[in-house]
Amino acid sequence: MGxxxxxxxxxxxxxxxxxxxxxxxxxxHSVLFLVLDFLGVAALYVLLHAPFLAAIQILVYxxxxxxxxxxxxxxxxxxxxxEAHSDPHRRGKLGFWLAGxxxxxxxxxxxxxxxxxxxxxxxxxxxxxxxxxxxxGWLLYTSYLxxxxxASMLLLVAMIGAIVLAKREL
Amino acid sequence: xxxxTHYQLLSAALFIxxxxxxxxxxxxxxxxxxxxxxxxxxxxxxxxxxxxxxNEVGQVFAIFVIAVAAAEAAVGLGIILAFYRxxxxxxxDEMNLMKW
Numbered sequence: 143m144g145x146x147x148x149x150x151x152x153x154x155x156x157x158x159x160x161x162x163x164x165x166x167x168x169x170x171h172s173v174l175f176l177v178l179d180f181l182g183v184a185a186l187y188v189l190l191h192a193p194f195l196a197a198i199q200i201l202v203y204x205x206x207x208x209x210x211x212x213x214x215x216x217x218x219x220x221x222x223x224x225e226a227h228s229d230p231h232r233r234g235k236l237g238f239w240l241a242g243x244x245x246x247x248x249x250x251x252x253x254x255x256x257x258x259x260x261x262x263x264x265x266x267x268x269x270x271x272x273x274x275x276x277x278x279g280w281l282l283y284t285s286y287l288x289x290x291x292x293a294s295m296l297l298l299v300a301m302i303g304a305i306v307l308a309k310r311e312l
Numbered sequence: 313x314x315x316x317t318h319y320q321l322l323s324a325a326l327f328i329x330x331x332x333x334x335x336x337x338x339x340x341x342x343x344x345x346x347x348x349x350x351x352x353x354x355x356x357x358x359x360x361x362x363x364x365x366x367n368e369v370g371q372v373f374a375i376f377v378i379a380v381a382a383a384e385a386a387v388g389l390g391i392i393l394a395f396y397r398x399x400x401x402x403x404x405d406e407m408n409l410m411k412w
Contacts, residue, residue: 145314146313146314149314149318153318153322156322156326157322157325157326157329160326160329160330160349161329163333163342163345163346163349164329164330164332164333164336164337164342164346164349169339169341169342172341172342172345173345176345176348176349179349179352180352183352183355183356186319186322186356187359190319190359190360190362190363191363192359192362192363192371192374194371195355195359195371195374195375198375198378199355199378202378202382203348203352203378203381206382207348207381207382207385210385210386210389211341211344211345211385211389213389214341214389214392214393215341217393217396218341218392218393218396218402232338232405234336236335237332237335237336238332238335238336240331240335241328241331241332241335242328244327244328244331245324245325245328248324248327248328249321249324252317252320252321252324255317255320256315256317274368274371277368278368278371278372278375281368281369281372282372282375285369286369286372289376293375293376293379293380294379296379296380296383297379297382297383299383300382300383300384300386300387301386303386303387303390304386304387304389304390305390306390307387307390307391307393307394308390308393308394310397
């Protein structure tokens, strides 16, 4: 019961702020709503017994990525609001219809998959550690060591690429 | 009783809000934030299945998704800054240099 109340409250927060992010006129307000949305998702991770991911979500998304967005919004001077100019060939309504079609498809898949017999839990890897953070760390440094290193390489490349792109002259 | 289906429906709704934002808005910064919402919807799915199958691999993949999202935000915002410096606009309708 308590879990159901928590789920519905968090779901309302996530969806409400997500709609505000997409619809608000002011870009700075949109970024701030994005922070609240990420905090709601972090609360959902706690509900799903993933406290390590919740901490990562707050540190990386709400702390790092959003600050990056705020810097860019402040650097890009919006004297002329981008929504003022409109392309006569643009069909804005079509976007809503396409999004509605994707939603119908996803809902149909979810409803059909809910009818299937539940999958038995996979045999968990024999892990000599207990606790969420320890288990995730164990997996990252044993079975998923190579993808982990590739991800760190990707972050290094992205860092260099961002510096090169944002530099005024090389 | 909250089942995995509930989390899947929440994830689908968040995904659709992101898709609608990408297709309807003209401000490219808002479009990037909508992409972050889409990636978050994927992460919710991964972690919901990780919880229901009692397997932590889903959380490992969610960490990789977060790493890719961070890289995408850094490079994408760098491109926005470079473009704004040249063309003085962040409206995607005016970004038609490569349009045929």
